[in-house]
Amino acid sequence: MFQSLSTLTSLVQEISRAENAIAAMHQIVIKLTEIFEVPVCSLYLKSASQQRLVLAATEGLAPDSVGRVSLALNEGLVGKIGRTLHPLNLADAPTHDKFVYIPETHEAPYHQFMGVPLIHLRELIGVLVIQGTVQEKFSREAEAFMVTIASQLAGTLQSIQRSGDWLPQGPTAFEHNRHAGVRAAPGIACGHLEVLHLNLSLQDITEERSTDAEAELARFDTAVERLEEELTLGASRLGDNLPSDVSNLFAVYLMMLQSPELRDAVVRHIRLGSTAPWALRESSRELAAHFDNAEDPYIRARGEDIRNIGNRLLRHMLSKKPLGNGNERRDLLLAGDLISIADLSVYHPEQIKGIICTGGSALSHTGIVANALGIPAVMGVTGLDLKNHDGQLAIIDGYRGECITTPSDAMINEYRRLQSADEQFIDQLASLRDLPAETLDGVRVQLLTNTGLLADVTPGRKNGAEGVGLYRSEIPFMLHESFPTEDEQYEVYRQVLDAYAPLPVSMRTLDIGGDKQLPYFEIREENPFLGWRGIRFTLDNTSLLVTQLRAMLRANAEIGNLRLLIPMVSRVDELQTFMHIVEDTLEELASEDCPVARPPIGMMVEVPSALLLLPRMLPLVDFVSIGSNDLTQYLLAVDRNNPKVAALFDNLNPAMLVALEQIVSHCEASGTPLSLCGEMAADPAAVLLLVGLGLRTLSLSAHSIPKIKWLIRSIESSSARNLLQRALQFNNEAEIRELLGAELRRLGLKNLTGPEPG
Structure with missing residues (x-):
């Protein structure tokens, strides 16, 4: 009956050639009636309300029932499949206690029934059904192939389902997509x-x-x-x-x-x-x-x-x-x-x-x-x-x-x-530009910005950034036809330092290698996330590191606001070697009569080994910056750019909160200044907990600064600590986010995520 891979490939190719969503779904049901040699194939998609399964396409049932027939989850055989997320293979469907006869579909003569759920990234997309006139179950081979087809089509159908383009148009149509x-x-x-x-x-x-x-x-x-x-x-x-x-x-x-x-x-x-x-x-x-x-x-x-x-x-x-x-x-x-x-x-x-x-x-x-x-x-x-x-x-x-x-x-x-209300809210935030991010009970939080281009400077200063918490130095290297010279780097770094002077600028040394390719220095690896990158790469290419350090130190000579930041530290000896190279570079520049001084040197905590070795590393550095994006990714073993698992990436996972608690504790014990950068610093719900954890320096995107400042000025640090203790009792991030969302609403801060439609 089936040619398996070739049949499936042919089906996918036909769908890809379809002109629109309606045509694609029509191709699916027609092709499946041919493959399974049945008179009926129907596709149900979950509606935007996520409460009903709507007949989106059919071959064999009444065409005018498309878009008009829908079933609640657990209503009828289709609804049962949607609720249980389990296939159903029946010899005589009308005798099943969940069977619901829908006159509009004209399905009376059909007994043989098989339906499978369409699931993508743990989410129900819809249900795929085939029906026949005989009174016998479909074969195990047919059921296995139907499940295979459903798993392959679910991703394609998810984009159609979310678009809403499959919904009926006209008087009974849904209002919007x-x-x-x-x-x-x-x-x-x-x-x-x-x-x-x-x-x-x-x-x-x-x-x-x-x-x-x-x-x-x-x-x-x-x-x-x-x-x-x-x-x-x-x-x-x-x-x-x-x-x-x-x-x-x-x-x-x-x-x-x-x-x-x-x-x-x-x-x-x-x-x-x-x-x-x-x-x-x-x-x-x-x-x-x-x-x-x-x-x-x-x-x-x-x-x-x-x-x-x-x-x-x-x-x-x-x-x-x-x-x-x-x-x-x-x-x-x-x-x-x-x-x-x-x-x-x-x-x-x-x-x-x-x-x-x-x-x-x-x-x-x-x-x-x-x-x-x-x-x-x-x-x-x-x-x-x-x-x-x-x-x-x-x-x-x-x-x-x-x-x-x-x-x-x-x-x-x-x-x-809402647009008018939002504009008024933004005007209100603008008045906070020169005010400190200080809680109602007097706790001061420093708000820095992340940058990598001079083009980001004005939005940062305009929104009240108190310096740069993360400057990505890779850009000049990636836009160049060869490794940029010391003088070329010097000009770029000097402009960045001068633009923010006298405010501090933390410049991350070259974070290249692994998955960050240079056009003139290609690196191929099986697993770039665990490969030759960050400090590993620069220590193995010492001349590049020395050139960059010389350019940064020279740029800072007359300005004095540079802070060096070391990326992807995972070993104590990496820090020791880096410090020796800095000292040697300072001595060499001094011998050339260049008036340089040793800037504060910090490390990024982005990998679990740095977290575990932190007490041994802290005596070697002047400050610490938590890279929340990478630390979450490595702790949870989740590639946030992989759509199959991206939904599992959440900075508020309990494991991340425990890790942050440990980092704060180590830094407080040693008196080491600590900051956090990444998307977590711009998430209002997360900031409630970061303040409760004791973090007093955050680095975030420029446009997020006004709202986070408003949040901090609207809460008490003691309340944030109490909220943290409650959050630490939960076992998953969904429960934590529900708690924090309720708190934001209680405080009247729901505008932080944009005004809500009435």
Whole structure:
């Protein structure tokens, strides 16, 4: 009956070629009736309310019952499968005590029944059913293959289920569809979708050959000239609305556009016989790949910038005339796979109310600009077919990282009310800029910011950052065609230190290797998370470390606010060796009459071995910084970038709280200053516990500082300690988050996660 792998492969390929969600589901049910040689196959998906299973597609039952028939969990055979999450294989379904006859489906003649649940990442997506007229169970072989098919289709169907595009349209339709994404810039916006560059991106280009290399080079050069003009115009158009260093992102794009790496790669492909579009596609892919494998999301986002530039170049290359000035509407929500700052520059800033990307991340340059302009933005939106919504009204909720399509008039009005309330709340937060983050009972918390670009400086200072808790020094290395020289690094570090002087700046030494690839120093490993990275890499490449230390120490000579931070420490001898190298470097610079001084030197606690060896390490360092993202990842053995287990990544897991408690205890006993950086420092619920734990320095993203400051100024540290003791009694993070959410509501701080719809 079954060809197993080949049959399954064929099914998946047919689904991938479907034009939309409805067509994809129709292909599934038709194909399965053929595979199992049955008259009926039906697909039920769980509705947005998560309380009912709705008939989403069928072959064999009445077509007009699609979208109209639904069952509660545990109602009927389908509902039973949804509740128990267990397959059901029956010879005579109507005789089962859970059978419910639904006249609209016209299923009276069918007895043979088999249904299996569709489960993705522990979540019920729906139920898949086949039916026949004979009165006998399906074979074990058929049941096993049905379960296999369901496991393979669940991930694909999850994106369809979440999109809501399968729901019926018309008088009985659901009012709206919610599409989940990643929070990039906070806020709420309502407006009309302006979908950019549909069906025109590098990934759509197919390989073509050319015999006229000079003509293809001319096509590329013309596109570069057009984009240079566009970026220059965009810088002047948006410049008055952006901080000076954020407007410098246009200069960064120009620098990347004019980089020899990009041009040389394109020229090489063209000389080998490629057309200019294919050469651009391959060159962009090669350059972006150096960033794509990085664990650090900030570094990974640089690959998006390269693809943004490549896509914009492609559009200029394929357009017979310069690209136009865009829509004249004043309430645009720009939407696309990836949106670059070059795309933003086509519009006047007052036109852009929000940004939606089906790709990308919160740390792209687009996200940085959106934050600086105060424009809500959501990246990585799943299950949204943009071409079906171009020009339609939509809503962006930057707090929850979602967008809403086909909203009702009542919903639009409600979100506009929330938008107004949110703007008033943000104005209220602005008044806290120069006030300390101090609890009601007088406990002071220092709020620092994380950065890696000069473009981040102004948002940090504007939002009241008291220094830099984490400066990622990898960026100059990853944007370079070779290891940057000491003088090149010196210029970058000096600008960063000077921008924050006299406030402290903790510069992390090079955290490269393993999964963070340099274009000129490739490292291949089976398990990069446990590989050659951080301090391991730099100690094995001492000359690189010495060069970087010399550049940092020289940059600090006349400013004096540098703090050195060592990443991924796992052994005591690593610290000892690093300290010897610093001392030798200081002596060498002094012999060259360079007036350098030894800065405070700290270590990051990111791996379990550092936690266990902390009492032995503390005498060697001046301060400690907890890397909450990596520490959570290693403690829980969860790759937060792996969608199969990402839901298990939570900073509030009880194991993480116990670990933090131990670190605080060790640091307090030795009198060692302690800080925490990462996403945990920007999570209002987590901050309640961090204050209770005794952490008095947090480093977080610039846009999160005002709300966390408001939170700290609204609570008492004694209450936070009591809350911590209650949280430590729970066995899982869901219970802890429920406790903390209730506390935030009790304190009247629910606005910290954005205003709630009424």
